[in-house]
Amino acid sequence: MLLATIRDVAKLAGVSVATVSRVLNKNGYVNKETEQKVITAIQQLQYEPNAVARGLAGKRTGTIALILPDISNPFFPEMARGVEDVAHQLGYTVILCNSDDHGVKERSYIEVLKKKYIDGIIFASNTLDETDVEEMQKNDLPLVILDRAPIQDTFSVVRSKNYEGAQLAVKHLLEVGCKRIAHIYGPQEFLTAKERMTGYEDAVRHLPWYSPSLMVPGNFRIDGGMKAIEQLLSRHPDVDGIFAGNDLMAVGALKALYRLGKKVPEEVAICGFDGIALTEITEPEITTVAQPIYEMGSLAAKVLIEKITATVKANPIHELEVSLIRRGSTKRGRETDE
């Protein structure tokens, strides 16, 4: 048996399809009694409107896309979950795209997505440039971008306070008694990496021990954190505090330090950034500046769907707070506040 169509419902209810459509979409005037007849017919036939036909006719598919670098990077699953949760709650479905931060791949996704009449896109990817954004704008595809500077007011942005967070990290390391704090920074094409680095610099620049060579590059991954430690310790064997640009590198730092026989936190304290779950499984657990990752995702979805349904398009910037989570990797018994 084929699925019932709007026409079947109309026939059974003795009305026109237009009327059925009206009760379905709750728009236009419908007599209460007529409405009731339609509703009854819908139930009898177990009618379910066909979303594809709706999409064709109405240009709305109830589908959004989430483009991120790589879902298997531990930072993104939680964010994706945030996106999907509110999307589902609001009746939307989400398409997942892994861009690998590769512009070409990203654009190929966008092509496909446009053809599918997707209602909007959330970008948690880094390769999107001005041209792409304009392209989207032209097709007036609602857009929410994560971790971007609000250069234009043509799209919405969700981000968190990287600069402030970095300062928080340094301040904490100083408080637990660190006398020489290094920073492992992430790839500078990422705004987040840059902001965290600036936060670090501004926090330590005036201190007597500061030297630019205390900043070593990392790649935002575990192996990058490990390599950075080797490099760093050969330059500055006396480093006693590490502020890693993200948690993955903090994990790598911890691993490398362990292998070099350096005690954490006694000899070297470590503080990461992001607040991913991984920081709780190491021993010691890693102190980190936590972003509200899930909220970033759920907020992005909320903002996007608002843009989709709203008549007037605003492009707000949402800057979320970060918070320091103190754990074993900086616990030196110097503080008593816990």
Add this chain to the structure above:
Amino acid sequence: MLLATIRDVAKLAGVSVATVSRVLNKNGYVNKETEQKVITAIQQLQYEPNAVARGLAGKRTGTIALILPDISNPFFPEMARGVEDVAHQLGYTVILCNSDDHGVKERSYIEVLKKKYIDGIIFASNTLDETDVEEMQKNDLPLVILDRAPIQDTFSVVRSKNYEGAQLAVKHLLEVGCKRIAHIYGPQEFLTAKERMTGYEDAVRHLPWYSPSLMVPGNFRIDGGMKAIEQLLSRHPDVDGIFAGNDLMAVGALKALYRLGKKVPEEVAICGFDGIALTEITEPEITTVAQPIYEMGSLAAKVLIEKITATVKANPIHELEVSLIRRGSTKRGRETDE
């Protein structure tokens, strides 16, 4: 400017829409020259076929769904990546659904997905029952299921060798000198948990030290592994080997053991199951029976898309090999093979 339609192309090329459709879909006969004219017109107009219209007319949307319990469970991102990679490669788009292993939620997703004319579904969720499967079958929605017993030949299954893997784990623990091996088992409603437990039982049942009380329940999560260790050690303080039903519980076990001051691997060796990345970030790193998680995902996608495009529907069962990855958590210097 509005996007070009197939009609625009037809007009410009001086042919009918049917012909354009034929070259677009590469089916039916088209004269080489005619084809060339059409292709030229397509390029001139930068024509892109509208996927939604195609879906409505042809019942094929080029979209599949992946229903899993929770993308933020570290087991699933890699699998999702596997699915998405081959889907994208084959021109499909994937919708992500988090079921939380909740039947109601799962079914509500399925409803929505059907309305969207999705081409097929991959289930990595545990709550799907017979009724649901039949329901799918009725709508002849292609289906691939992960980690299921092949009860019926009405759907394809991708799974891995849990029983054998468990035996591998026990054997390894024995080889490194364990004299009393316990098992933390997962929720018995999961086939994987059951199979691994049976594998353990069959491997140790005949050994002199064996007792059923060496099996303690866990929940497949970190905290479950921790609690299990407490329970276990109060019952059997002399346990010197742990086979955890999955890696997350192995991580929990490691953590609990550390807190209790038990040395891993010297006093207690640990072996997990799954092969997720987490096992490499702890110290010591955790020995585990690795499933080819990415391949499970990519294979599932491949199989699903074959079912979608194939005319004859086979329902193969794919059982993938597992492999032991030896790491620090079982390194007792008793073996020399590395």
Add this chain to the structure above:
DNA sequence: TTGAAAGCGCTAACAG
């Protein structure tokens, strides 16, 4: 308040 009818853009007989 309601209905008729014209699409949305494409596919797939069917006829030639």
Add this chain to the structure above:
DNA sequence: CTGTTAGCGCTTTCAA
């Protein structure tokens, strides 16, 4: 080998 045409199932004017 190619064109005509009838849908796919719904939304949305425009009239009534």
